[in-house]
Amino acid sequence: MTTAVLPVADGRQIRRYLRTLLPGRRLLLMGTILVMLGVSLLNLAIPVAIGWITQAVVDRRPASALTIPIALLTVAVIAGAICTYFARFLLSRLVFPAVGALREDALSHAVDLPIDVVEAGGSGDLISRVSGDAERVTDAASEVLGYFVTSALAIVAALIGLAAIDWRFALAGLLAVPIQAHTLRWYLRRSRPIYAGGRAADGRRAAALLTGFTALPTLRALGLTGQQRDRIETASRESMSYELAAMRTMTRFWGRLNLAEFVGLAAILLTGFLLVRSGSTSIGAATAAALFFAGLFGPINGVLATFDTLQQAAAGVGRLVGVTTVPRHEPTFATGTDQVVEATDVTFGYADGPAVLRDVTLRVGPGEKVAIVGTTGSGKSSLATLVAGLRTARSGSIRWGTSIEQRPVALVAQETHVFAGTITDNLRLGRPDATDEQIAQAMTEVGADGWVRTLPDGLQTTVGGGGRPLTAVQAQHLALARVHLMDPTLVVLDEANAEAGSDTSRQLDRAFEAVVRDRAAVVVAHRLNQAADADRILVMEAGQVVEEGTHAELVGSGGRYADLWHAWSAS
Numbered sequence: 324m325t326t327a328v329l330p331v332a333d334g335r336q337i338r339r340y341l342r343t344l345l346p347g348r349r350l351l352l353m354g355t356i357l358v359m360l361g362v363s364l365l366n367l368a369i370p371v372a373i374g375w376i377t378q379a380v381v382d383r384r385p386a387s388a389l390t391i392p393i394a395l396l397t398v399a400v401i402a403g404a405i406c407t408y409f410a411r412f413l414l415s416r417l418v419f420p421a422v423g424a425l426r427e428d429a430l431s432h433a434v435d436l437p438i439d440v441v442e443a444g445g446s447g448d449l450i451s452r453v454s455g456d457a458e459r460v461t462d463a464a465s466e467v468l469g470y471f472v473t474s475a476l477a478i479v480a481a482l483i484g485l486a487a488i489d490w491r492f493a494l495a496g497l498l499a500v501p502i503q504a505h506t507l508r509w510y511l512r513r514s515r516p517i518y519a520g521g522r523a524a525d526g527r528r529a530a531a532l533l534t535g536f537t538a539l540p541t542l543r544a545l546g547l548t549g550q551q552r553d554r555i556e557t558a559s560r561e562s563m564s565y566e567l568a569a570m571r572t573m574t575r576f577w578g579r580l581n582l583a584e585f586v587g588l589a590a591i592l593l594t595g596f597l598l599v600r601s602g603s604t605s606i607g608a609a610t611a612a613a614l615f616f617a618g619l620f621g622p623i624n625g626v627l628a629t630f631d632t633l634q635q636a637a638a639g640v641g642r643l644v645g646v647t648t649v650p651r652h653e654p655t656f657a658t659g660t661d662q663v664v665e666a667t668d669v670t671f672g673y674a675d676g677p678a679v680l681r682d683v684t685l686r687v688g689p690g691e692k693v694a695i696v697g698t699t700g701s702g703k704s705s706l707a708t709l710v711a712g713l714r715t716a717r718s719g720s721i722r723w724g725t726s727i728e729q730r731p732v733a734l735v736a737q738e739t740h741v742f743a744g745t746i747t748d749n750l751r752l753g754r755p756d757a758t759d760e761q762i763a764q765a766m767t768e769v770g771a772d773g774w775v776r777t778l779p780d781g782l783q784t785t786v787g788g789g790g791r792p793l794t795a796v797q798a799q800h801l802a803l804a805r806v807h808l809m810d811p812t813l814v815v816l817d818e819a820n821a822e823a824g825s826d827t828s829r830q831l832d833r834a835f836e837a838v839v840r841d842r843a844a845v846v847v848a849h850r851l852n853q854a855a856d857a858d859r860i861l862v863m864e865a866g867q868v869v870e871e872g873t874h875a876e877l878v879g880s881g882g883r884y885a886d887l888w889h890a891w892s893a894s
């Protein structure tokens with residue numbers, strides 16, 4: 324099983340990325356902070372008004388003396404509620420588009436990641452980033468970020484308020500701080516590895532599940548479903564053990580915070596008692612101070628508790644931004660070449676493995692058909708994926724002509740995927756603006772119209788996952804028709820589903836001819852008749868080109884190709 328190797332962005336990279344989201348939002352950011360500050364100040368007025376009322380009652384003042392504090396209380400509550408609403412509204416306007424932009428950016432990067440990076444990192448890791456992590460960031464942004472910021476501002480305002488009544492109240496209240504700080508440090512130290520491990524375990528569970536689903540037929544055929552189930556169970560157990568550890572840590576965290584509240588409030592009440600007894604302060608002021616402090620419980624617990632969610636979201640942001648730091652896989656288009664593609668002295672290998680292609684040179688001119696032949700494992704498919712721009716060479720250069728920019732390269736690989744949807748949907752993926760007539764024509768030109776007519780709903784038949792199953796040849800037909808409809812400048816064909824001479828091979832040969840007609844083509848010739856008609860043939864052996872020429876030249880020279888051709892013609 325693969326472990327995560329996709330990068331996680333560090334603090335500097337995250338800050339740099341977040342700054343790119345700021346332009347055009349500065350005013351909104353400042354407005355949001357100002358309104359939040361307003362909320363905190365209005366919340367301060369509430370304990371002041373209650374302290375005022377208490378003092379008036381203690382002094383047995385007339386009822387009219389309560390008018391102003393009650394009015395203050397009412398205004399503070401109503402204005403506070405209105406400002407809270409606006410603060411949330413502004414925050415959502417600020418944060419949601421930013422989170423949306425990050426999510427989109429990470430997703431579009433994920434789609435464009437070099438195949439080797441996805442293979443090395445494991446698709447489970449990538450999936451857990453663009454789904455689970457993205458969700459965590461969105462949840463944190465919608466639910467706790469506003470709460471966190473208003474709580475933090477409320478704490479600062481309440482501490483200032485406490486100190487304004489009497490500095491000794493502020494001092495008494497601060498007794499809770501060391502316990503809270505220690506609790507938070509303890510919690511962060513303990514929970515960080517738990518959450519990081521949990522994320523990684525989730526990724527492994529996703530990968531195990533994915534393998535279980537995608538490779539189900541193979542696992543069944545080999546009788547390995549039990550082993551895969553064990554793997555999924557082990558990954559799930561591991562993931563669950565992280566959840567339980569997180570829960571236990573959380574419970575202890577809250578217990579310690581309650582102790583801090585008890586210590587702080589006891590100190591404030593004792594201070595209030597002593598100050599009132601010595602005549603240094605009034606009962607009203609002591610009441611306000613106690614209310615200030617009690618009012619701090621919510622915001623302090625809010626800040627500390629949301630650390631948990633924000634910490635997970637921050638880890639999620641790091642993982643999402645990490646995806647965006649991997650350079651996209653973008654072929655460079657050469658100018659000034661009259662070739663469609665020009666691979667020069669290319670050496671290539673998978674991950675850290677040995678080179679499977681060495682010093683291979685391949686040039687394809689406009690409309691030219693080049694066939695690649697060779698024994699199994701000689702490197703034909705690897706060369707095809709490089710020429711199609713799906714993988715990157717270790718050394719040497721691959722340059723595409725500018726015509727590729729308008730009508731990109733299309734590859735039909737040995738494994739074709741049938742997408743869930745109608746046959747029309749499957750073809751339209753190649754060319755979204757294609758009309759129904761163009762789709763039908765493409766299917767006819769590749770010779771697939773016959774079997775489509777036998778389907779109950781013709782081109783509108785649902786195929787792929789959950790739909791009507793297609794045979795391997797029908798799937799291949801769909802892939803070829805899609806490429807034909809796309810009308811690329813260069814087509815790279817590496818399809819190998821039919822035994823030579825069979826009915827199936829004749830069907831696919833017709834499709835093949837339609838797809839290569841009037842286009843530049845690189846064809847991995849699994850059936851040698853595909854090579855015989857090519858303008859040029861490359862013969863590969865152990866990652867190198869050992870012969871090159873036309874069919875007639877190579878047969879005439881009596882070399883490796885001639886042997887292959889004679890063996891094939893006799894079969």
Ligand SMILES: Nc1ncnc2c1ncn2[C@@H]1O[C@H](COP(=O)(O)OP(=O)(O)OP(=O)(O)O)[C@@H](O)[C@H]1O
Pocket residue numbers: 673676679697698699700701702703704705706
């Ligand atoms: N994804 C991969 N990871 C690691 N090694 C690979 C991978 N794909 C192919 N190889 C190795 O690269 C070498 C060349 O394989 P490649 O598929 O290019 O040969 P081929 O000539 O197309 O073979 P075939 O005719 O069987 O398709 C082989 O040794 C193969 O085992």
